[in-house]
Amino acid sequence: MPSSPGSPAQGDLSDLFHRAFRALRHSWVQQLAPFELTPHQFRAMQALAKSSLEAPGTDGLRLKDVAERLHIAPRSATEVIDQLEVKELVMRTADPIDRRATLVKLTPAGQGLADRVRAARRGHTDQYFGRLNASDRAELARILAQLGPL
Amino acid sequence: MPSSPGSPAQGDLSDLFHRAFRALRHSWVQQLAPFELTPHQFRAMQALAKSSLEAPGTDGLRLKDVAERLHIAPRSATEVIDQLEVKELVMRTADPIDRRATLVKLTPAGQGLADRVRAARRGHTDQYFGRLNASDRAELARILAQLGPL
DNA sequence: CCACATAGTGAGGTAGCCTCACTAATGACT
DNA sequence: AGTCATTAGTGAGGCTACCTCACTATGTGG
Numbered sequence: 001m002p003s004s005p006g007s008p009a010q011g012d013l014s015d016l017f018h019r020a021f022r023a024l025r026h027s028w029v030q031q032l033a034p035f036e037l038t039p040h041q042f043r044a045m046q047a048l049a050k051s052s053l054e055a056p057g058t059d060g061l062r063l064k065d066v067a068e069r070l071h072i073a074p075r076s077a078t079e080v081i082d083q084l085e086v087k088e089l090v091m092r093t094a095d096p097i098d099r100r101a102t103l104v105k106l107t108p109a110g111q112g113l114a115d116r117v118r119a120a121r122r123g124h125t126d127q128y129f130g131r132l133n134a135s136d137r138a139e140l141a142r143i144l145a146q147l148g149p150l
Numbered sequence: 151m152p153s154s155p156g157s158p159a160q161g162d163l164s165d166l167f168h169r170a171f172r173a174l175r176h177s178w179v180q181q182l183a184p185f186e187l188t189p190h191q192f193r194a195m196q197a198l199a200k201s202s203l204e205a206p207g208t209d210g211l212r213l214k215d216v217a218e219r220l221h222i223a224p225r226s227a228t229e230v231i232d233q234l235e236v237k238e239l240v241m242r243t244a245d246p247i248d249r250r251a252t253l254v255k256l257t258p259a260g261q262g263l264a265d266r267v268r269a270a271r272r273g274h275t276d277q278y279f280g281r282l283n284a285s286d287r288a289e290l291a292r293i294l295a296q297l298g299p300l
Numbered sequence: 301c302c303a304c305a306t307a308g309t310g311a312g313g314t315a316g317c318c319t320c321a322c323t324a325a326t327g328a329c330t
Numbered sequence: 331a332g333t334c335a336t337t338a339g340t341g342a343g344g345c346t347a348c349c350t351c352a353c354t355a356t357g358t359g360g
Contacts, residue, residue, distance in 0.1 A: 013279050013291055014174065018193075019221055020297035021171040022317090024164065029346095040347060043168075063308060071169055076348055078309055100307040100356045129163050131296055140293050141163055143286050147170035147278070172348090179315095190316060213339060226317055228340055250325045250338040 027128040035117055036087075044070060044080045045114045048090065048106045059093060060105030089113060177278040185267055186237075194220060194230045195264045198240065198256045209243060210255030239263060 028039040037045075047069040051061050061069070067077035081104055084090040089110030095101035106114065129137055178189040187195075197219040201211050211219070217227035231254055234240040239260030245251035256264065279287055 013287060013294070014178070015193075016291055016294040016298060017171060017174055020294045021167060022221070023298055024167055028164070038346065043165075064306085071172070072347085073349060074308065075310095075350080079347085082309095095307095098307080098357075102308065128297070132293065136293050136296070137163060139289055141166055143282065143290050143293075144163075144166040144170045146281055146286075148166065148173055188315065214337085222316085223318060224339065225319080225341095229316085232340095245338095248326075248338080252339065 024128050031121065031127065032117065034120075035113060037113075037117070038083075040080055041084055041089075042114075042117060044077070044084060045089065045106060045110060048104065049111065049114050052105065059096075060103040062095060062101050062103060064101075066104060084110065174278050181271065181277065182267065184270075185263060187263075187267070188233075190230055191234055191239075192264075192267060194227070194234060195239065195256060195260060198254065199261065199264050202255065209245075210253040212245060212251050213254060214251075216254060234260065 025039060028042070032039060032042055035042075044066060047066055048061060051065075051069070052058070063077055063081065064074055066081065067074040070077060070080075081090060081092070085092060087110075088107055090104055091107050093103045093105075095103050132140065175189060178192070182189060182192055185192075194216060197216060198211060201215075201219075202208070213227055213231065214224055216231065217224040220227060220230075231240055231242070235242060238257055240254055241257050243253045243255075245253050282290065
């Protein structure tokens with residue numbers, strides 16, 4: 001990620017961003033390693049877990065919806081769901097109302113694992129963002145929200 | 151990049167971060183495409199250009215120094231320098247004071263290209279961070295600096 | 301019925317990193 | 331001077347997280 005030239009206040013924003021992001025990733029890789037999950041896999045699991053909270057009783061998310069929630073190409077969503085399916089953490093079922101579509105949801109094992117990861121994180125203060133005080137965290141969230149995709 | 155649970159202010163920080171970073175990368179990919187450079191390549195060029203500004207007249211940076219400046223493994227630095235060497239944007243020379251070491255510097259063509267990229271960016275307001283006002287940019291830099299590697 | 305859009309995935313690919321092992325060179329210590 | 335540990339760079343091989351394109355099957359609207 002190149003440096004972003006401009007005013008001194010802006011001079012190294014891209015660089016700072018790149019470095020901070022890599023540190024964040026590294027933090028996640030470390031925390032998820034004991035559970036044999038990659039960050040991307042866990043992120044997909046979170047999306048599925050969240051959807052089952054939002055809409056209890058439904059039979060899961062369509063692949064295309066997983067892709068949308070993760071802001072990735074459908075083909076990429078297929079990939080990460082494949083990985084999780086092999087681990088028996090998610091299951092695919094046919095969508096009863098559209099034969100082109102597939103529904104994906106966490107298995108009980110997947111749900112359990114997601115819970116255990118979250119509990120492990122809860123037991124330790126957030127390792128990465130814990131470096132910031134609450135005010136800075138809120139400020140960061142506010143600013144980052146402006147920088148995401150349109 | 152998974153969501154980071156915790157307080158609502160913190161709830162989706164990892165997710166926001168991931169999305170913002172991907173948008174930043176996308177922005178760089180677009181801007182560098184006309185110059186046939188990848189973000190990583192341009193970042194390495196910037197590191198070399200910067201070192202020649204800081205220490206004019208020296209014969210370049212050691213590979214290990216490039217790696218340090220980019221915060222990547224030496225092996226990875228070798229890779230990106232290889233790419234730039236193929237494009238004749240950098241040149242390697244033997245270090246006169248240590249026969250194990252290699253010095254790397256931008257070629258005149260590399261220097262010219264780096265200048266042209268920067269001029270192109272200058273002609274257009276920074277596409278990505280331009281969404282933020284100056285105060286937010288300074289705030290972001292301050293916070294990100296706390297989140298980088300130790 | 302037909303044209304077009306949608307859903308998912310096979311095939312193939314890239315970028316940006318990494319670890320390990322190896323050879324050659326250097327520096328420190330005895 | 332000799333020995334050993336460290337350093338520098340890179341070959342070999344690998345992983346993760348994405349991507350585009352093309353294809354088949356299905357659904358929708360005129």
